[in-house]
Amino acid sequence: MKIYLDLCVYNRPFDDQGQSRIELETGIFIYLLEQIEAGRHVLVVSDVLKHENSRTPYIHRKERIDSYFRLAAETVDVGTSAIRKAKILRDLGFNDIDALHIALAEKAKADFFVTCDDAIISCFKRNKESIGVHVVSLAEFVGLEVK
Numbered sequence: 439m440k441i442y443l444d445l446c447v448y449n450r451p452f453d454d455q456g457q458s459r460i461e462l463e464t465g466i467f468i469y470l471l472e473q474i475e476a477g478r479h480v481l482v483v484s485d486v487l488k489h490e491n492s493r494t495p496y497i498h499r500k501e502r503i504d505s506y507f508r509l510a511a512e513t514v515d516v517g518t519s520a521i522r523k524a525k526i527l528r529d530l531g532f533n534d535i536d537a538l539h540i541a542l543a544e545k546a547k548a549d550f551f552v553t554c555d556d557a558i559i560s561c562f563k564r565n566k567e568s569i570g571v572h573v574v575s576l577a578e579f580v581g582l583e584v585k
Contacts, residue, residue, distance in 0.1 A: 440480040440512075441584075442543035443470075444553035445490050447576060448503045452496070463554055466576040470552075473583075474509050478554045482546045486538055507556075514546035532558065532573040544570040552579050 450467045453460045474481045491503045514520075520541040527537035536558050543551040551573045553559065562573035574582065 439549045440482060440547065441470075441550045441552055441579070442484075442514075442539070442548040442571070444539060444547060444551065444555060444558070444567050445487055445503075446554040448487075448491070448506055448553060449499070450576075451502075452499050455489065461528045468581050469580070470531060471509065480512065481510040481512055482512045482543065483543045484487070484514045484516070484539070484546075486535070486542060490535065490539045493577075512546060514532060516541045516542065520545045526568070530568060531561045536539055540569065540573065540581045550574055550579055552576055552581075 439468070447467055454462070455464060456477045470479065471525065488504075491500055491507070494500045494503075495557045516538070520538065523541035523544060523578060524537040527540055528534060532540065536555070540551055540558075540562075546567050548571050551571045553573065554576060554577070555575075558574075559573055559575055562569060566573075
């Protein structure tokens with residue numbers, strides 16, 4: 439499967455692991471990295487992800503996430519079609535950066551856009567007929583993978 443991971447997924451290992459959900463999602467993320475390295479999934483990244491990551495003030499985190507990006511088999515670029523789609527998604531209720539990530543995942547023909555952000559998933563569920571990529575949580579993705 440071809441997947442595009444939201445930046446919050448890459449950041450999960452750096453979040454407070456004292457919370458059960460975060461600890462679980464961190465474990466799932468590490469599992470996904472192993473699956474990507476084994477060639478079971480194709481990771482797609484974008485210059486938007488790279489730019490967003492470059493803005494973090496935490497150098498160790500930035501470098502580690504950059505190393506995850508190097509596992510990607512494909513980089514999707516921003517073009518006018520993605521910008522047009524992002525504007526449509528923004529009108530549906532997604533914030534600017536999330537709309538752009540989803541538009542890029544759609545442009546790359548990713549099977550899934552995986553996120554930890556409940557608001558993104560909720561907005562997707564209200565508008566799924568207008569979105570050309572399945573938006574799922576980390577736990578949902580692993581559940582789909584085992585079927």
